[in-house]
Amino acid sequence: AADDDGASGGTNGAGEERDGVRVVGTVERDGAGVNASPSGRASQRPGVSVTADSLPGAGGAAGPCVVQYDVTNPGAEPFTYTITFSLMDEQGRAMSNVEETVASVGAGKTVRRTLEHGGYPGGGVLDAGRVRILDVERVPSDEAPAPASSCPASGLRLTADQGDAAMGLRVVGLHLENCGSRTYSLEGYPVLQLLDAEHQPVDGIEILRGTDGI
Structure with missing residues (x-):
């Protein structure tokens, strides 16, 4: 055209x-056109002839x-x-x-x-x-999550879900999976850092431990 x-x-x-x-x-x-045959219909207009092969x-x-x-x-x-x-x-x-x-x-x-x-x-x-x-x-x-079919050398796989929103809050779930062969002890809170769309730290944000401050 x-x-x-x-x-x-x-x-x-x-x-x-x-x-x-x-x-x-x-x-x-690749290989899709090997058996193509000129079985399409021709369209005729004055001075134009177009044939479409299926x-x-x-x-x-x-x-x-x-x-x-x-x-x-x-x-x-x-x-x-x-x-x-x-x-x-x-x-x-x-x-x-x-x-x-x-x-x-x-x-x-x-x-x-x-x-x-x-x-x-x-x-x-x-x-x-x-x-x-x-x-x-x-x-x-x-920092990308490991594929579900693989297990990092640490034996721990950390992923984040798609998040949710309600009552003015934004919630993202962090999922820690033991995909290794030994037992781990887990306590305390993860160390988090909030980044903007350009992956730069966002200032003026307080990260709370627990839900009492919400």
């Missing part, structure tokens, strides 16, 4: 960028195309990114959300990943125009 000024018209989602994450576009899955697996659980995205870390240390994508239908309505984690993106590095998703209800096909970046969270890689 071409606009009136001659600029190429592409998919709306391609090029969207948020907090270092950019939707690159849609590419054919691709195998369109709308199936493993569609013919994948959406690529880049993650760029401008920081001075490796970061792990958790990205929430929203998948839209043809009318721009949100159908579902997909969360992906990109671990250990090096300082000043850009990595490319593919959003592997099976498609949409009703036979729709995933493309970059139907992908929006809802949220991007990043933490230093050495």
